[in-house]
Amino acid sequence: MxxxxxxxxxxxxxxxxxxxxxxxxxxxxxxxxxxxxxxxxxxxxxxxxxxxxxxxxxxxxxxxxxxxxxxxxxxxxxxxxSERINRNRRMIIELLLARAPKSKRLQELAAEYNVPTGRFKESDHECILCGLCVQVCRDVVGVDALGFTGRGVNKEARPPFGEPSKECIACGACVEACPVDCIKMEETHTLRTIVRWERSLPMRVCEECGYPFAPTFQLMHFAKKSGKPLSEFRLCPDCR
Ligand code: SF4
Ligand code: SF4
Ligand code: FES
Structure with a gap:
């Protein structure tokens, strides 16, 4: 210590x-x-x-x-x-907000730190290139469906080759991790879609209560990782 x-x-x-x-x-x-x-x-x-x-x-x-x-x-x-910290932080927030002007989190920070607006041209990137989605997918979920592509102003975090990833299990971990909320997830009774990555996967329905609780592909990934048969993932967490 x-x-x-x-x-x-x-x-x-x-x-x-x-x-x-x-x-x-x-x-x-x-x-x-x-x-x-x-x-x-x-x-x-x-x-x-x-x-x-x-x-x-x-x-x-x-x-x-x-x-x-x-x-x-x-x-x-x-x-x-300190004044030095605040001065620099204000500039960082201003630049991030110009890059992702729709982010509620950045708007709140801008209000809290009294950040001036309108000095930089706004873009519609939404993503601030923090890399959390890439890291969480690779290091926590163990899938590695995302990466950085392009350079400079064209740099982007997304699945490789600009196509919907065939690896993504639609687990939603990147959705949770994104600090500016730009990865959206939509769910119906039959499909879960990670909108930003254009990945839609069919849902598995709980054999007990009929609730669609996870994409089958995600459960296959869990089964493979844990070494258990897929049949052990027949029930939703509540019915298990
Ligand atoms: S939803 Fe897809 S891209 Fe996001 S963390 Fe899960 S596997 Fe990775
Ligand atoms: S977590 Fe969100 S802001 Fe960060 S790189 Fe991924 S999409 Fe962009
Ligand atoms: S650089 Fe430290 S939280 Fe982003």
Whole structure:
């Protein structure tokens, strides 16, 4: 265990733990969009800025850095709120909002931080390229149906070759993970559709209550991963 301070308060943590995570556990609120405990922090949205001061050979050096992918170190001093942080954060929110103007989450952040609007041309991308959907699909679900394609302004997170993925099991994990809500899922009695990835799969109906509870393809994936026969997935979670 190591000790350091956050806004003057001494905290203990394991060396190398994410500053954002530790700050959250101690009640310090640092806004963030692309951090997800289940995957490695990638530092994409830049929203979780903090100032970190390190003392080396009697000299103090302060830098502005993202906290989600900054490892806890002995003796550092972390500041979560300052004019410098707010100035930079406002600019980041403004740019993200120009990229995804329909995002409610970004609109709320813009209101909270009093962010000016209209200085940058709005796009209709919706996606802020945080990469969470790609990571969650690959590292949590174990499917790897998504990736980044293109470069610069043409960069996109989506299934490879710009076609509906044949791998996607329509589990909805990426829908949950997307911080700006741009991956929509629609469900009828017979079909589940991940709209952004143009993937529709037939639903399996619970043999007990008749409720359509998951796509058959998703259950086949679970059966394969767990080594159990598909027949063990005949019932919905409530009837199991
Ligand atoms: S819905 Fe498809 S793309 Fe999204 S996490 Fe599940 S398998 Fe991956
Ligand atoms: S679709 Fe959502 S989760 Fe995926 S990269 Fe874009 S903003 Fe992030
Ligand atoms: S949450 Fe840290 S960079 Fe996005």
């Amino acid at each position: 190591i000790e350091f301070t956050i806004d003057g308060k001494t905290v203990q943590a394991e060396r190398g733990e994410s500053l954002l995570k530790i700050a959250g556990e101690h009640g310090f609120r640092i806004p963030h969009l692309c951090y997800h405990e289940a995957v490695q922090a990638y530092g994409a949205c830049r929203l979780c800025l903090v100032e970190v001061t390190q003392t080396s050979h009697g000299r103090k050096r302060t830098k502005l850095t993202t906290s989600c992918n900054y490892p806890a170190m002995e003796g550092i001093e972390v500041v979560t709120q």
